[in-house]
Amino acid sequence: MTSSIHPTVRLNKYQKIRGKWNKRTYTIVRLIGEGARGSIYLALLSQQYVALKISQDSSVVSAEVNALKMLKKVQGQSLGPLLLDVDDVVLGHQTVYAFYVMEYIDGVPLNTWVKQEGLQWLFPASQQLLSQLHQLHNLGHIFGDLKPENILVDRKSKQVRLVDVGGVTPFGRSIREYTTWYDRGYWKLGDRRAEPSYDLFAYAVCLLSMDPHIKIQQMKSKDIEKVIQSATSLKPLHAVIRHALHGEFDTAVEMKHAIEQVNQKQLKVSQTKTSKSNFKMELMGVGTIVTIHFALLYYFIW
Amino acid sequence: MNTGTIRQILLITDGCSNQGEDPVQVSTMIADKGVAVNVIGVLDDDKSEEPTGLSEVNEIAQSGGGISRIVYADVLSETVQTVTRQAMTQTIQGFVSKELKEIFGKETDETDLPPEERGEVQRVVEDLGETVDLQVLILVDTSASMQNKMEAVKDAIDDFILSLQARTGNHYYSIFQFPAKNQVVKELLPWTNDGAKVAKVFPKLAAGGITPTGAALKQVVRSFQNVPNSAEWRDDSDDIIDSSYGTSQ
Numbered sequence: 001m002t003s004s005i006h007p008t009v010r011l012n013k014y015q016k017i018r019g020k021w022n023k024r025t026y027t028i029v030r031l032i033g034e035g036a037r038g039s040i041y042l043a044l045l046s047q048q049y050v051a052l053k054i055s056q057d058s059s060v061v062s063a064e065v066n067a068l069k070m071l072k073k074v075q076g077q078s079l080g081p082l083l084l085d086v087d088d089v090v091l092g093h094q095t096v097y098a099f100y101v102m103e104y105i106d107g108v109p110l111n112t113w114v115k116q117e118g119l120q121w122l123f124p125a126s127q128q129l130l131s132q133l134h135q136l137h138n139l140g141h142i143f144g145d146l147k148p149e150n151i152l153v154d155r156k157s158k159q160v161r162l163v164d165v166g167g168v169t170p171f172g173r174s175i176r177e178y179t180t181w182y183d184r185g186y187w188k189l190g191d192r193r194a195e196p197s198y199d200l201f202a203y204a205v206c207l208l209s210m211d212p213h214i215k216i217q218q219m220k221s222k223d224i225e226k227v228i229q230s231a232t233s234l235k236p237l238h239a240v241i242r243h244a245l246h247g248e249f250d251t252a253v254e255m256k257h258a259i260e261q262v263n264q265k266q267l268k269v270s271q272t273k274t275s276k277s278n279f280k281m282e283l284m285g286v287g288t289i290v291t292i293h294f295a296l297l298y299y300f301i302w
Numbered sequence: 303m304n305t306g307t308i309r310q311i312l313l314i315t316d317g318c319s320n321q322g323e324d325p326v327q328v329s330t331m332i333a334d335k336g337v338a339v340n341v342i343g344v345l346d347d348d349k350s351e352e353p354t355g356l357s358e359v360n361e362i363a364q365s366g367g368g369i370s371r372i373v374y375a376d377v378l379s380e381t382v383q384t385v386t387r388q389a390m391t392q393t394i395q396g397f398v399s400k401e402l403k404e405i406f407g408k409e410t411d412e413t414d415l416p417p418e419e420r421g422e423v424q425r426v427v428e429d430l431g432e433t434v435d436l437q438v439l440i441l442v443d444t445s446a447s448m449q450n451k452m453e454a455v456k457d458a459i460d461d462f463i464l465s466l467q468a469r470t471g472n473h474y475y476s477i478f479q480f481p482a483k484n485q486v487v488k489e490l491l492p493w494t495n496d497g498a499k500v501a502k503v504f505p506k507l508a509a510g511g512i513t514p515t516g517a518a519l520k521q522v523v524r525s526f527q528n529v530p531n532s533a534e535w536r537d538d539s540d541d542i543i544d545s546s547y548g549t550s551q
């Protein structure tokens with residue numbers, strides 16, 4: 001009965017999904033992702049694109065719906081995708097599958113974005129992400145499963161958005177969903193009990209993983225210091241990263257300020273660069289004045 | 303509320319039993335005693351192995367009211383956690399639907415409730431999952447073919463204990479190996495909640511040739527009597543296990 005590896009559900013293009021309770025009909029467009037907890041599809045509700053998550057395990061749906069409802073309590077900025085519908089659908093041989101529907105975020109995972117657009121994007125992205133994490137922490141929850149794939153940069157607004165709320169955990173509880181490389185337990189640098197520093201650790205590993213010299217999935221060593229040393233493009237951020245990895249930031253805003261300070265310093269250095277500078281400048285690397293201004297511009301808009 | 307205790311056996315093996323009792327039957331008996339049997343089948347990392355001999359893995363778990371997975375050694379850690387958690391959730395859901403039945407007076411499954419009301423049930427299930435006492439007996443197949451997977455097994459158990467320690471509820475775990483010199487199973491680590499002990503246990507692992515899975519399961523289940531400070535667990539129906547069914551060979 002439960003011997004399948006993951007509770008994924010296969011749906012076809014153009015397949016109609018009609019909710020048993022709320023009677024809304026969704027047309028499947030394509031698969032967005034498949035994971036340990038179910039499948040997620042791009043779908044259409046009349047003319048509107050939505051993301052539909054369906055799982056063989058109805059408790060996955062209930063748990064994520066609870067998390068999304070909790071996130072709604074944050075006013076203003078939306079943390080995570082907006083929840084639009086929760087329902088069941090009967091498929092095939094009278095099998096009932098639970099699903100939920102949320103806002104589709106047309107975005108690019110942060111790692112892909114940074115690879116395309118340059119490392120300088122880490123500054124504005126970090127500022128945003130850490131404010132969002134701070135708001136979440138103010139609700140007494142951590143995000144848990146923080147990794148670059150779950151941080152999307154909205155193509156239009158260039159806003160950073162968190163997706164995949166399966167790891168959201170109240171403070172003090174054990175973390176049930178995490179990904180090896182971003183989990184401090186794996187590196188033997190802490191426990192798996194939910195507290196803000198757990199997320200900040202994961203974000204520090206996210207930063208490291210975006211250095212072109214790092215292939216986090218291929219790291220055999222469990223010595224994080226070695227990883228930091230090989231992340232040579234991120235030199236100016238090493239101190240901040242190290243701080244986060246050792247649980248020395250208590251809150252997301254502290255980390256946010258620390259990153260902002262590095263950014264300020266970098267900008268100053270780059271302005272006086274013509275005189276003299278032996279400061280490692282890879283972060284700004286290709287950073288022509290144009291891109292710096294570009295990043296700055298976004299930073300102030302955000 | 304007294305949240306009770308969840309008892310599980312976690313069997314980590316790489317193949318078919320080849321000696322002694324039928325593990326599928328033994329597993330049914332164990333489930334009757336309120337202990338779920340989870341099984342993880344570990345494939346060789348070089349991906350040369352035929353997973354055919356591993357169908358037994360699923361059968362043992364199914365008859366033992368547990369969860370099974372067949373995986374490569376490199377994902378063993380996450381699998382141990384998933385399997386344990388899912389089996390625990392399954393047990394709790396069984397308990398919760400009994401409660402629902404009392405409330406609604408008929409067989410009620412979570413999916414019979416409108417989605418809006420399921421959130422509450424889910425919260426209860428999560429609360430219980432976090433707070434119940436958990437006893438996990440880890441039974442490791444150390445037959446010759448498992449030898450090169452032992453490092454992965456050790457890492458996975460280490461990692462698993464880390465997750466157990468993060469829970470609010472109490473936990474105890476013990477580790478057994480089978481086969482062992484001159485005996486079917488050997489206790490490597492008696493019941494404990496001390497995570498530091500795993501490291502000391504594993505260098506002792508030595509592999510033998512045969513795989514008496516059924517007999518090993520049958521023997522280890524008794525040790526649930528020895529969990530310190532826990533609600534009494536009685537191996538009442540031991541006689542049923544001791545007799546009545548044949549061997550698989």
Ligand SMILES: Nc1ncnc2c1ncn2[C@@H]1O[C@H](COP(=O)(O)OP(=O)(O)O)[C@@H](O)[C@H]1O
Binds near residue numbers: 106
């Ligand atoms: N609302 C959404 N809009 C767009 N893409 C999404 C949305 N939710 C998830 N995704 C994408 O789908 C991927 C897989 O979804 P996820 O919820 O992580 O599944 P699982 O947790 O089962 O792996 C995510 O990494 C993300 O890139």
